[in-house]
Amino acid sequence: MHVRDKLAEEEASGRPGISFEFFPPKTAQGVQNLYDRMDRMHALGPSFIDITWGAGGRLSDLTLEMVNVAQSVYGLETCMHLTCTDMPREKVDAALDAAYKAGCTNILALRGDPPREKEKWEAAQGGFRYAKDLVKYIRDKYGNHFDIGVGGYPEGCDDNRDVDLLIDHLKEKVDAGSSFVITQMFYDVDNFIEWVRKCRAKGIKVPIIPGIMPIQTYAAFIRRSNWTKSRIPPEWLEALEPVKNDDAAVREIGKKLVADMCRRILDSDVGIYHLHFYTMNLAQATRMVLEELKLTPSEETPLHRPLPWRQSLGLRRRGEDVRPIFWRNRNSSYVARTQTWDEFPNGRWTDSRSPAFGELDTYGIGLKGTNEQNIKLWGEPKSLKDLSEIFVRYIEGQLDRLPWSEAPITAEADAIKSDLIDLNRRGFLTINSQPAVNGAKSSHPVYGWGPKNGYVYQKAYLELLIPPYLIDEVLDRIKQNPDLTYYSINKSGQLRTNTSDSPNAVTWGIFASKEIIQPTIVETISFLAWKDEAYRLGEDWAKCHARESPSRKLIQSVMDEWHLVNIVNNDFHKTHDIFDLFKGLTVKNLDVEVPADVPADGVTSESQ
Incomplete structure (x- = not known):
């Protein structure tokens, strides 16, 4: 403009x-x-x-x-x-x-x-x-x-x-x-x-x-x-x-x-x-x-968001109005991965662009900061409890980033903050989430986006890391609720899902004289690309620590063994069904510290 x-x-x-x-x-x-x-x-x-x-x-x-x-x-x-x-x-x-x-x-x-x-x-x-x-x-x-x-x-x-x-x-x-x-x-x-x-x-x-x-x-x-x-x-x-x-x-x-x-x-x-x-x-x-x-944005004069995510102003990107939710907190990585795209028909997402995700080494998607800076920020966790407390500190606003999130947590998480803290304190490590929203005004200071006098909606969403001995129990519970859909994958690429291979809109907006805009989606091809990036980020974090250190072995074991899972509640009236899935479940041996003399590939959630 x-x-x-x-x-x-x-x-x-x-x-x-x-x-x-x-x-x-x-x-x-x-x-x-x-x-x-x-x-x-x-x-x-x-x-x-x-x-x-x-x-x-x-x-x-x-x-x-x-x-x-x-x-x-x-x-x-x-x-x-x-x-x-x-x-x-x-x-x-x-x-x-x-x-x-x-x-x-x-x-x-x-x-x-x-x-x-x-x-x-x-x-x-x-x-x-x-x-x-x-x-x-x-x-x-x-x-x-x-x-x-x-x-x-x-x-x-x-x-x-x-x-x-x-x-x-x-x-x-x-x-x-x-x-x-x-x-x-x-x-x-x-x-x-x-x-x-x-x-x-x-x-x-x-x-x-x-x-x-x-x-x-x-x-x-x-x-x-x-x-x-x-x-x-x-x-x-x-x-x-x-x-x-x-x-x-x-x-x-x-x-x-x-x-x-x-x-x-x-x-x-x-x-x-x-x-x-x-x-x-x-x-x-x-x-x-x-x-x-008094010229900074406030609740009375919020910073206008044309879309729920930071929109690129690149020459061929200005019309883009669809993005996978996996890069919600990794805007620069998403844009870098897709900067060579030359197709944006009507700003819509289509499978024709899937090759544009490219190889990981092509883009600057790795962990930010020096090893020393990251150790100072996140400390040296020696147990799963130490690890989960890092995530809790981020949710509480005490940390300005995690390996999977480039920026501090937003006010949108306030509605589910206690649920996220409880889940992490039980050992599940949450990477991305959003609460359900049923018709908030587009001018809402937290949830609003798009033109004036519109209404915005979103489905509850949760992405987290789950240890292998609990994955079957969690997926069985998901299958008992017909409103829930999921993707689950491990580092080796074993994908499990109960969805069809079509994009699932998890945010949308209704505005005067416009068709319904569905700007944020979940779908298979982008989840597979995100999986590689997500595990790479965790491995980069592990490598901030010395090779034989307990912290490196702990983080690497989570990357090697745990499953990356995202869950969508397709009933946009409800938020807590997703968190109810985990009632009674706790990751075992949270307090057990990784000994310094255990081989790096010998620490798994089952052997602790």
């Missing part, structure tokens, strides 16, 4: 919008950490994000990768920076083509900063001298596919302090085809408002988005202000100087100062409806300002 259209929606709604800027980190670990942070900051409700472009295209490949990941994996509408500096035309063409293929429809066209070794900026051979030339080139080559933004400078830029002349240049960029403006950071509200009035008087009618720099530390605040030559109001320095060595106090005072600045901007008469935050790849200071402004 174009930024200009999002801005129009925000103006019409009367609720200000927000967006975030990120930059490419220098290390691989920094990139992965930033992806995790971008994913978490998605919950703050940005209309879009933008990703910067290094001078001379130095980090251009990483920028393009991040744009693709943000769009395709995390479903974040992304605006890609593109600069003229040291960029020959063929490199600009390659960048635009990559953005197009990633589904990116927004570009921020900038001249860029000169490389440090050059005293004066000059165009690369065959390149562009000014941002207006880049804007015109993109518009001529791609028509209206890209929405094009440009930079604005209320206090002048590094090599030109003549604000009025820069406004003339801004008008030229808008006339060349730009449809929105994002300003450089500033702290002087009066000057910004006066600058906007001058822009309007010059005939610049497109939306202007103020660039907001939250205050992380005093030193960074001063450094960035000096770098951009931004005027700092004296009262800000008076408030911050006494606590400059206390980072927490600086953030607390800075939160109020920046939030008050934002309120003045939004309350002014110059028509500002959106705030763009320069995050510096950090979350805390930005989140604090948004909370102070």
Whole structure:
């Protein structure tokens, strides 16, 4: 979706919008950490994000990768920076083509900063001298596919302090085809408002988005202000100087100062409806300002979900509206596995795509984090009770992930939390679940998704690991309830099921003037693909520990011997029939610790 259209929606709604800027980190670990942070900051409700472009295209490949990941994996509408500096035309063409293929429809066209070794900026051979030339080139080559933004400078830029002349240049960029403006950071509200009035008087009618720099530390605040030559109001320095060595106090005072600045901007008469935050790849200071402004999603203003799962914005994926439930908590893995799909007829799931799951090694589906990080997070379990308590801590919100879940447990699990805790404390290890929902409003803060004034439904679902000596008992109990269907499989691939080989919708929605949407399903072909991934994740967890350690042997034994089972209650009025299946059943020898001298392949649930 174009930024200009999002801005129009925000103006019409009367609720200000927000967006975030990120930059490419220098290390691989920094990139992965930033992806995790971008994913978490998605919950703050940005209309879009933008990703910067290094001078001379130095980090251009990483920028393009991040744009693709943000769009395709995390479903974040992304605006890609593109600069003229040291960029020959063929490199600009390659960048635009990559953005197009990633589904990116927004570009921020900038001249860029000169490389440090050059005293004066000059165009690369065959390149562009000014941002207006880049804007015109993109518009001529791609028509209206890209929405094009440009930079604005209320206090002048590094090599030109003549604000009025820069406004003339801004008008030229808008006339060349730009449809929105994002300003450089500033702290002087009066000057910004006066600058906007001058822009309007010059005939610049497109939306202007103020660039907001939250205050992380005093030193960074001063450094960035000096770098951009931004005027700092004296009262800000008076408030911050006494606590400059206390980072927490600086953030607390800075939160109020920046939030008050934002309120003045939004309350002014110059028509500002959106705030763009320069995050510096950090979350805390930005989140604090948004909370102070009450601009984070809440029960009164929930983050709208068009579908129950995070939707990809990849070029060929925007119409996708069906997904297997197995990847409910592994969004990035699912999108990575299926990124080469070239068929989405009407956004429907069909068996023709089954080969697109590919080989496991093709995709980044393995366990996240280093061995040391994962041991610190999950400890060193030596008994099944230790193992089950890790799952209980996750359900209670004390852990932010499990090997099979990339994110913290959601509020949806509150309805079945006590059942999940009880089941895990009896030794059954739950991986995925949802309660039954019978006609919740599509605006419901927990269960809602889709257009307004609709109703959503879902069947109770449970996925868990069961030891081999209990599997027959559990499956026999399932067969006694005609509303229950299941899939059961072990590591070697022995599949048992009581279903036909057709997709079973486990969530659906009913909306005005639309056919019934069934976005989440259970079906055989995807379960078989998920089985390989699920056992691989458990084995990766085991390998975090030393080869002869009790923890490695314990986790590996569960992966080698236990069955992966999913159960659907097809009566969407009922939740607890699934949990009632396990009444009176407890995994034996929960407290028995694995001795360090037992061979790795000699620990099974039967031998404990």
